[in-house]
Amino acid sequence: MSTKPRSEMSLGEKMQSVPKPILYLVLVLLTSLPLxxxxxxxxKPNEASEDFYATVMAVPEGSTILIQSDWTGSTRGxxxxxxxxxxxxxxxxxxxxxxxxxxxxxxxxxxxxxxSRVNDERKLSGQPGYKQWDDWISLGxxxxxxxxxxxxxxxVQTAFPGRxxxxxxxxxxxxxxxxxxxxxxxKLSDFPLLVVVTAxxxxxxxxxxxxxxxxxxxxxxxxxxxxxxNYYPKQVVGLVVGLKGVYDIETLMEGGINTADPHTIKxxxxxxxxxxxxxxxxxxxxxxxxxxxxxxxxxFALLIIAVLIGNIGMFLxxxxxxx
Amino acid sequence: xxxxxxxxxxxxxxxxxxxxHTGWFGIVFVLTMVAFVLMNIRRAKTGRNxxxxxxxxxxxxxxxxxxxxxxxxxxxxxxxxxxNLNAIVMQALNxxxxxxxxAAKFSNPILVCCNDAAIFTVAQEVIRDVYQEQxxxxxxxxxxxxxxSDRQFxxxxxxxxxxxxxxxxxxxxxxxxxxESLIFxxxxxxxxxxxxxxxxxxxxxxFFIAACDYVLIGDEFYAASAYxxxxxxxxxxxxxxxxxxLLVIVSIMVGIGLNSFQRINTKYDKTWKDGQEVDAPxxxxxxxETFTYILLNPQTNANxxxxxxxxxxxxxxxxxxxLNERVTKTDAEAPK
Amino acid sequence: xxxxxxxxxxxxxxxxSGSNALMIRLALALLIGIAAIFVLLKAPTNYRRPIxxxxxxxxxxxxxxxxxxxxxxSRNKGIDAPRNPVEGVAFWLDDAVPVVANxxxxxxxxxxxxxxxxxxxxxxxxxxRKETDWVFSVVLLSSMVLMVFAxxxxxxxxxxxxxxxALELRENWGPINYLRxxxxxxxxxxxxxxxxxxxxxxxxxxxxxxFRVRTxxxxxxxxxxxxxxxxxxxxxxxxxxxxxxxxxxxxxxxxNFTLTEVAKWIRGSIQKPAIRGIDFGVGIGALxxxxxxxxxxxxxxxxx
Numbered sequence: 005m006s007t008k009p010r011s012e013m014s015l016g017e018k019m020q021s022v023p024k025p026i027l028y029l030v031l032v033l034l035t036s037l038p039l040x041x042x043x044x045x046x047x048k049p050n051e052a053s054e055d056f057y058a059t060v061m062a063v064p065e066g067s068t069i070l071i072q073s074d075w076t077g078s079t080r081g082x083x084x085x086x087x088x089x090x091x092x093x094x095x096x097x098x099x100x101x102x103x104x105x106x107x108x109x110x111x112x113x114x115x116x117x118x119x120s121r122v123n124d125e126r127k128l129s130g131q132p133g134y135k136q137w138d139d140w141i142s143l144g145x146x147x148x149x150x151x152x153x154x155x156x157x158x159x160v161q162t163a164f165p166g167r168x169x170x171x172x173x174x175x176x177x178x179x180x181x182x183x184x185x186x187x188x189x190x191k192l193s194d195f196p197l198l199v200v201v202t203a204x205x206x207x208x209x210x211x212x213x214x215x216x217x218x219x220x221x222x223x224x225x226x227x228x229x230x231x232x233x234n235y236y237p238k239q240v241v242g243l244v245v246g247l248k249g250v251y252d253i254e255t256l257m258e259g260g261i262n263t264a265d266p267h268t269i270k271x272x273x274x275x276x277x278x279x280x281x282x283x284x285x286x287x288x289x290x291x292x293x294x295x296x297x298x299x300x301x302x303x304f305a306l307l308i309i310a311v312l313i314g315n316i317g318m319f320l321x322x323x324x325x326x327x
Numbered sequence: 328x329x330x331x332x333x334x335x336x337x338x339x340x341x342x343x344x345x346x347x348h349t350g351w352f353g354i355v356f357v358l359t360m361v362a363f364v365l366m367n368i369r370r371a372k373t374g375r376n377x378x379x380x381x382x383x384x385x386x387x388x389x390x391x392x393x394x395x396x397x398x399x400x401x402x403x404x405x406x407x408x409x410x411n412l413n414a415i416v417m418q419a420l421n422x423x424x425x426x427x428x429x430a431a432k433f434s435n436p437i438l439v440c441c442n443d444a445a446i447f448t449v450a451q452e453v454i455r456d457v458y459q460e461q462x463x464x465x466x467x468x469x470x471x472x473x474x475x476s477d478r479q480f481x482x483x484x485x486x487x488x489x490x491x492x493x494x495x496x497x498x499x500x501x502x503x504x505x506x507e508s509l510i511f512x513x514x515x516x517x518x519x520x521x522x523x524x525x526x527x528x529x530x531x532x533x534f535f536i537a538a539c540d541y542v543l544i545g546d547e548f549y550a551a552s553a554y555x556x557x558x559x560x561x562x563x564x565x566x567x568x569x570x571x572x573l574l575v576i577v578s579i580m581v582g583i584g585l586n587s588f589q590r591i592n593t594k595y596d597k598t599w600k601d602g603q604e605v606d607a608p609x610x611x612x613x614x615x616e617t618f619t620y621i622l623l624n625p626q627t628n629a630n631x632x633x634x635x636x637x638x639x640x641x642x643x644x645x646x647x648x649x650l651n652e653r654v655t656k657t658d659a660e661a662p663k
Numbered sequence: 664x665x666x667x668x669x670x671x672x673x674x675x676x677x678x679x680s681g682s683n684a685l686m687i688r689l690a691l692a693l694l695i696g697i698a699a700i701f702v703l704l705k706a707p708t709n710y711r712r713p714i715x716x717x718x719x720x721x722x723x724x725x726x727x728x729x730x731x732x733x734x735x736x737s738r739n740k741g742i743d744a745p746r747n748p749v750e751g752v753a754f755w756l757d758d759a760v761p762v763v764a765n766x767x768x769x770x771x772x773x774x775x776x777x778x779x780x781x782x783x784x785x786x787x788x789x790x791x792r793k794e795t796d797w798v799f800s801v802v803l804l805s806s807m808v809l810m811v812f813a814x815x816x817x818x819x820x821x822x823x824x825x826x827x828x829a830l831e832l833r834e835n836w837g838p839i840n841y842l843r844x845x846x847x848x849x850x851x852x853x854x855x856x857x858x859x860x861x862x863x864x865x866x867x868x869x870x871x872x873x874f875r876v877r878t879x880x881x882x883x884x885x886x887x888x889x890x891x892x893x894x895x896x897x898x899x900x901x902x903x904x905x906x907x908x909x910x911x912x913x914x915x916x917x918x919n920f921t922l923t924e925v926a927k928w929i930r931g932s933i934q935k936p937a938i939r940g941i942d943f944g945v946g947i948g949a950l951x952x953x954x955x956x957x958x959x960x961x962x963x964x965x966x967x
Binding site: 343344345347354357361365368414418443444445447470473474477478479480484509510512513516534536537544545546548550561565567571572575645646648 | 750954961
């Protein structure tokens, strides 16, 4: 990069050395725009997100699933949106869940706060909130994901020995496996689904230890996407990746799935007889992803423009040097 | 398909869950790789000169420390953000011991930032040992090895602050890095430090490549200690790893050939129904009906609808404990 | 408070809470532990490495045994009996898994104490001696104390069997609950998110600085990156898709040239095999490294 003063630089050299403060200022301005105006962006959900949605929607009502949640406030844009969307689906379908963390001691509290937010949403729309003990239970944090996942794969009940919680009606703490959520669930195979919501490598650690023992779906951040996609669709039946994935889920919650398998025929209503899963029309489906997705657009656009400016500057500088 | 596979090695009652059907294959494969590693360690110990290719990032260590010495600025080392003391951290500390050895020779100050108390304790011992081994124990500054924080971004903030305040001339980021990798790399880049980095998290490698001068990709990180020290054990282990990789490559090629041949050229007249293999009209094999699929998927995984779970045979059932010995709760809570 | 937890069903590794068998085992374990510490302290220096080697080998041997030893098929804990000695050992290993997993929890708890001690020592010394930036050390220590106080206070308030269910609702919170919420959710989580969002700025500056089309490989990399990024942009994806496949029929040949299909091909045919290849290498490297550590073949410090 040239060390000449900016006034002596050629156009190509200037384009290659835009000061960082200018770049950052433009980024701040562009990503702040969607805060002031709601923008609707068209979306076509991808196959992995559709499979995730279909898998969760196929879980029988009233059953209990297991959730491993290892995310914290730092990834709340992606993981927070993923978790809240999952909570909305589970609560609407009256599916109970037990949630534990195997990666971060902050995670259980973050989960409680997130569930509390979704509960507040439900109360505003006149729906009952989810109660701890009756509808969901927190199993706390198990340090060392490798050993914890191994113990859970071996036997869920003995992996959480002596874990107690106060019932929703009050009274002395009781074993969580006596709660309505976990009664009769001792092995992984007792759960129809395990969902891993994470921003770290606990996604692959879970796959190594749980694959084949339980049906598993995952919600990961964009950075973990390429690594986790290797395991889709065999070890991981459904995968939500990053902010786009959350936006896919919110889109599917709004409109459901009605996709065509190739070479299938239309029924009398003109719909293809491929995958068809209902959505939740008329309910609050838009969450974090709908608010943040336009921001992602602007950020990507700026990134592409910055790279193009740098490369055009490089070619111009080469041309000027050649003269 | 069952009938065309070789019979299980031990058709006994005590055959475990992981050996059912073709489950032995994965374990034999792993044991073969272990044998390769141990065999080559033995070969290297006999004095054979085993070749390791040049790794640019490791050749640049001397250059990086030399630059730091010229500038009179410290060398920063970060062994990653492992949650606990594991093999990756030990590998990183081995490399840092080598870096410290060179820095100690030139009396160049070093800084090691740790995110875990256990790692901090071990790192302190390792670095102290290096100075003692060099005959200059008095040059070791206990404050050069620091425990910053075990919280990811608190650690990132702390290390970035150290980079900017101390104006480190050379930085080594080797180990398990996650989202904070780019924060470290860009901060060091902003002050013009020479950077050598490696993350065992593949997803962070592109960030290091964009911002660092030298990057060790994938298992070059594990090859580093063998490359630097040339200890026979480490070199032998590295050659054993390479043999294992060759085994994997050969298996993949054989598998591709076999799978392609079976699916294109052979017909199949069985199918699955209610967990049993039953006769079916002759058809071209599906992926789940090939030899390689069954070899690598010995028991159905919970998601696979093609081959249902292998059911228990009558001889798999075991006797029940007498009623008075049977416990599902502890004795204190069991009904009297 | 009942310190001794019941872990049903009773196995070799546990005993009912309050029973004589449990007390005897605890006393024996304590005696053996104290004796072991005494022996280790008195052991000559040249015996220490073999002792560490033996302990490492036995610790690692558990998981190796778990991997290799025949695992009992479909066992009903507490109901099924082993058929032969091999299955007996399998049952014993199976029962030990959660116990061994708990060892890590216990060690982590001790390490937490070690971490706190380390922070107190380093920053306490800075404050006492008024070294450079000692004010920040005061901020760190007071934040730590405040968070511990608020966290414990909130946890303690939720132990009350009568008031605990009511605390699920924000309107029933007391001052200590609000304090914990302000410190954890209001400050810590926001600061975590702020630090993470720095990465957006760094990605922009790194991409602007580093992505230069100097070689053919760099050009291909850049083109692939652009395609994948555009496929994440719904508006661009929709506009391109409309241009390339106006009818939207997925059976059309032109559908293969929509951004999502091209990006799917890049991810499926190029990215996945590359990552799998690197994963194989990293996995084998970790296996070799683990083997060397287990058999104590590695000398930490890597002498030349």
